[in-house]
Structures are given as C-alpha cells and as structure tokens.
Amino acid sequence: MLLIRCPYCEEERPELEFRNAGEAHVVRSANIAGESDDDFEKFFFIRANPKGVIYERWRHIHGCARFFNAVRDTVTDKFVMTYKAGEPKPAKLPGAAK
Amino acid sequence: MAKAAAKTKAASASVERRPALAGRALSAPGVKVEMLPPAERISLRAPQASIAALSKALGVTLPAKPKTSATKDGRTALWLGPDEWLIIDEAGNDPLADCAKVTALHSAVGISHRNVAISVTGPAAAMTVNSGCPQDLSLEAFPVGAASRTILGKSEIVLLRTAADSFRVECWRSFSDYVFTLLSEAASDAAN
Ligand SMILES: [Zn+2]
Numbered sequence: 001m002l003l004i005r006c007p008y009c010e011e012e013r014p015e016l017e018f019r020n021a022g023e024a025h026v027v028r029s030a031n032i033a034g035e036s037d038d039d040f041e042k043f044f045f046i047r048a049n050p051k052g053v054i055y056e057r058w059r060h061i062h063g064c065a066r067f068f069n070a071v072r073d074t075v076t077d078k079f080v081m082t083y084k085a086g087e088p089k090p091a092k093l094p095g096a097a098k
Numbered sequence: 099m100a101k102a103a104a105k106t107k108a109a110s111a112s113v114e115r116r117p118a119l120a121g122r123a124l125s126a127p128g129v130k131v132e133m134l135p136p137a138e139r140i141s142l143r144a145p146q147a148s149i150a151a152l153s154k155a156l157g158v159t160l161p162a163k164p165k166t167s168a169t170k171d172g173r174t175a176l177w178l179g180p181d182e183w184l185i186i187d188e189a190g191n192d193p194l195a196d197c198a199k200v201t202a203l204h205s206a207v208g209i210s211h212r213n214v215a216i217s218v219t220g221p222a223a224a225m226t227v228n229s230g231c232p233q234d235l236s237l238e239a240f241p242v243g244a245a246s247r248t249i250l251g252k253s254e255i256v257l258l259r260t261a262a263d264s265f266r267v268e269c270w271r272s273f274s275d276y277v278f279t280l281l282s283e284a285a286s287d288a289a290n
Pocket of ligand 1: 006007008009010060063064065066
C-alpha cells in the first residue's frame, strides 16, 4: 500500500484514505462566459497526461477531508512531494536531477 | 386546547428511542466489542479566530494539532481537520446549546443520532481495529488520546484511543451493523 503525506495532517497516511481529484493548477478564467469555444475546450477537457512527473489534486477524503496538491511520477507511481492547496507549483522538486 | 395537549403527551409517552444495535456485545479471548450508550454529539466547523470563544463556551480546549483530542468533564473534542472538530458529550450535557451562546463565526450541527459508538477493548484491541483500518495503531504512532477520521473496511469511521488497549469507534448508524459485524469477526480472528 502507498503511503501519502497529507500536508494538513502532517504525516504519511495509507492511500485508502485518499482520492485523486485530477490535474492541479488548471486555472479557471475570470471571464468564463467570454472564453472562446477552443479555449474552453482546452480548460475543461484537455489534460497534460504526461509520462513522468505530474501535478495533481488529491483529497484526504477519509481523513481531514482537505484538498491538497501532489507531485507524482506516473511511471513509478512514486509521490515526489505534497503541498497545501493554493500554494504555488514548486519551482524545484526534491531529488530532481538538474 | 388543554385536552388536545394532554392527548399528545399521553401518546408521546409510548415513544421509545431504540439506539441502533443497542446492547449488542461480543467477547472473544483478548478483546471485547460492545455498543456504547447514546451520547450528545456535534460537528463543529470554525475559523482560527473563533477557537478561543468556542473552547471557553464548550469547557474544553479545541485541539489544534492533527490527530489529537482533548477531554474534560465527560466531553471530548476530536480534531478532524484544520477547521473541523467532533464534540462528544457523555455526561448528558448539550454542546449545541453551549455553542448557541457564542457570537463568533462557527457552524455547529447536532449529529447525536447520526453516529453510534462501539468500544473495542482488551490486549488484542489494536489488532482487531487494524483488521479493517490501515493506520499505524502502535502506541508511538497512535498514542492514548489520538483521534482520527479514517476507514474500517468499506465504512468511514472516527477512531479515538481512550486507553492503551481501548478504542472508541464512531460510525454512522446506518453503517453500524456492518462495522459491528466486521469488528466482531476480527475480534474472533484476533483471538486465534
Ligand atoms: Zn489530512
């Protein structure tokens, strides 16, 4: 079983307490009604789906119930780091090659 | 009017509350699983600025540290999230009434009858709960007083360690048959 660090509970907890909530840092337009169809499609449907490092929203649903962000490697399924919702995308990842 | 009121009173006298699974208990070597008596409960949400006023009104300091609880005079406040607590009162006092006096921003919802509580006690208590709960329940990771919302099998529970070999399992009453049965089976297994 994977252990995921919840930034609110401040410890690693079993994955069964968590739920994935899709890609993180997808910014909703302040003027969503004025968006072109193409831009709305990109915002609403198109996701990066990378092979490798992905930034995701997760929710500690059966714990503190908070949403937070996680950096995960889609190849190894290893969690690189987690951080609170609203915090900026980390500029540097721990253990990342230059 | 007086006659009507008298009638209503007579009718209500026959209404008896029957808590889910009341009186159910299972004893296995090393662990006992039993339903706990009804209690008053509220779900409390509040921002940082309201914590002091609510703690004063409730008579128990709302814990700020994750996975902890605080108990005073039969009332326990369990940290569930950064702005969320479960208050359990076993002394027969109403925490909802105490919160109603507080003017600071908060949300207090009475959930006394939404939850039921099951006690799991004995040397094999941690092993019994662990049969369906994936958390580390060693005394180092989950000491006496530790509290957490988590899962037990397919049901969400709130777990409180009341003593080294004693847990209080809170679950929604509609899940209580499942939770009690799972714990009973686990208790029988833990004995072997
Ligand atoms: Zn958490």
